[in-house]
Amino acid sequence: MDYEVIIVGAGSMGMAAGYYLAKQGKRVLLIDSHNPPHADGSHHGDTRIIRHAYGEGESYVEMALRAQELWNDLQEQADEQIFIPTGVINIAKPDSPFMKNVINSAENYSLNVEHLTAEEINQRWPGFDVPEGYMGCYEVDSGVLMSENCIRTFRNQAEAHGAVLKVNAPVTAISIFGNSVEVKTAEETFTAESLILAPGAGTRKLLPLIGLDLPLEEQRNTFSWFQTEESMYHSNMFPAFSFELPNETYYGFPSIAQTGVKIGRHDGGIPRDMDKAIDPFGTQEQDEQDVSSFAKSCMPKLGQHKMGKACTYTNTPDSDFIIDRHPNHDHVVIACGFSGHGFKFSSVIGEILSQLLTGNKESALDISPFSIKRFSES
Ligand SMILES: Cc1cc2nc3c(=O)[nH]c(=O)nc-3n(C[C@H](O)[C@H](O)[C@H](O)COP(=O)(O)OP(=O)(O)OC[C@H]3O[C@@H](n4cnc5c(N)ncnc54)[C@H](O)[C@@H]3O)c2cc1C
Numbered sequence: 249m250d251y252e253v254i255i256v257g258a259g260s261m262g263m264a265a266g267y268y269l270a271k272q273g274k275r276v277l278l279i280d281s282h283n284p285p286h287a288d289g290s291h292h293g294d295t296r297i298i299r300h301a302y303g304e305g306e307s308y309v310e311m312a313l314r315a316q317e318l319w320n321d322l323q324e325q326a327d328e329q330i331f332i333p334t335g336v337i338n339i340a341k342p343d344s345p346f347m348k349n350v351i352n353s354a355e356n357y358s359l360n361v362e363h364l365t366a367e368e369i370n371q372r373w374p375g376f377d378v379p380e381g382y383m384g385c386y387e388v389d390s391g392v393l394m395s396e397n398c399i400r401t402f403r404n405q406a407e408a409h410g411a412v413l414k415v416n417a418p419v420t421a422i423s424i425f426g427n428s429v430e431v432k433t434a435e436e437t438f439t440a441e442s443l444i445l446a447p448g449a450g451t452r453k454l455l456p457l458i459g460l461d462l463p464l465e466e467q468r469n470t471f472s473w474f475q476t477e478e479s480m481y482h483s484n485m486f487p488a489f490s491f492e493l494p495n496e497t498y499y500g501f502p503s504i505a506q507t508g509v510k511i512g513r514h515d516g517g518i519p520r521d522m523d524k525a526i527d528p529f530g531t532q533e534q535d536e537q538d539v540s541s542f543a544k545s546c547m548p549k550l551g552q553h554k555m556g557k558a559c560t561y562t563n564t565p566d567s568d569f570i571i572d573r574h575p576n577h578d579h580v581v582i583a584c585g586f587s588g589h590g591f592k593f594s595s596v597i598g599e600i601l602s603q604l605l606t607g608n609k610e611s612a613l614d615i616s617p618f619s620i621k622r623f624s625e626s
Contacts, residue, residue: 251440257447264598270409281418285396298592301354303346318595328397336390340492422457442579449560451584468520471512475551529556561588571618
């Protein structure tokens with residue numbers, strides 16, 4: 249057998265898993281169709297928010313807290329910035345389900361969260377213009393992950409622990425046997441005892457190779473940078489944020505290293521055809537329109553729109569992740585469907601994936617909400 253574990257997709261989740269496995273002395277091969285970090289998956293655009301009081305549901309909080317510990321550990325080994333403790337403010341109407349989850353998560357897990365009225369938010373951060381009737385939950389200990397630095401550091405560390413990386417090598421065939429797997433690229437064939445499949449937006453195309461069909465949808469989402477007055481929006485004074493309006497949800501980042509404020513719309517992306525290259529930013533009317541109209545109404549002190557980029561979400565029907573073993577093959581694990589909110593967890597998901605293939609073969613954290621079988625139950 250060439251390796252103990254082959255990881256298909258060395259992006260956010262796969263690269264982290266490769267690191268945690270290699271660190272335990274496992275013989276690991278990571279295969280990626282690109283050269284991670286790169287701008288053709290779901291992790292580019294410099295930054296990702298990490299929130300702990302979790303609007304998408306309390307079941308994520310323990311994972312978020314463990315993820316933060318692992319990011320802090322990674323920072324110790326990194327040559328570049330991994331985490332910036334900007335704080336994160338969640339802004340929404342008090343009766344929004346997202347806000348209620350944030351408040352309950354903070355209470356039940358004793359998280360360091362301040363509740364603010366719209367007026368208090370606008371006074372504290374004059375870069376916002378939050379309408380009356382909204383509230384904010386400011387998470388003091390959350391912040392911003394430098395996503396490409398995170399993947400680069402996991403990569404360097406994984407390779408330092410002996411992991412082998414094949415880049416620019418799309419996987420074209422997978423065969424699963426009783427106690428082994430065989431994975432092919434155009435040029436080579438590899439065998440291993442187990443397999444982790446984490447190809448992000450490429451998952452749906454690879455699923456038939458392992459006899460699975462999962463309800464995944466790829467969606468094109470964009471984000472933009474705005475010219476910024478540093479004295480108001482610099483990352484040492486302005487927080488990252490999520491901002492839920494009645495029919496739209498936005499998120500954003502302070503200006504980091506003078507790049508300007510970055511804003512994206514979380515909902516409202518458009519379906520993406522994975523057989524074609526992604527339509528570049530600016531080819532759809534709403535690309536600039538959405539974020540600019542949000543900026544005009546809720547952050548009117550921002551300057552001009554500078555530039556934007558397009559990226560891909562891989563959505564599940566309930567927006568919860570899929571992290572599970574293959575229903576017929578215990579030595580094959582699948583991690584996909586991160587629905588536009590997975591990056592913050594990639595450290596802990598890497599750890600979980602490594603646990604599923606080593607030791608007692610269970611994760612210490614509850615991953616039952618992410619099962620494959622939930623799609624066949626109703
Ligand atoms: C615009 C945008 C904003 C976001 N904001 C946030 C945020 O603020 N906070 C947050 O937590 N999350 C956020 N997310 C979500 C997060 O970035 C994703 O959930 C996460 O990056 C998904 O990780 P992944 O490993 O599944 O995919 P990726 O990181 O894309 O990795 C998948 C890898 O598989 C490779 N691959 C694909 N097909 C093949 C193949 N056939 N053979 C070999 N390799 C293959 C790809 O090249 C890629 O490197 C955002 C996402 C986007 C797009």
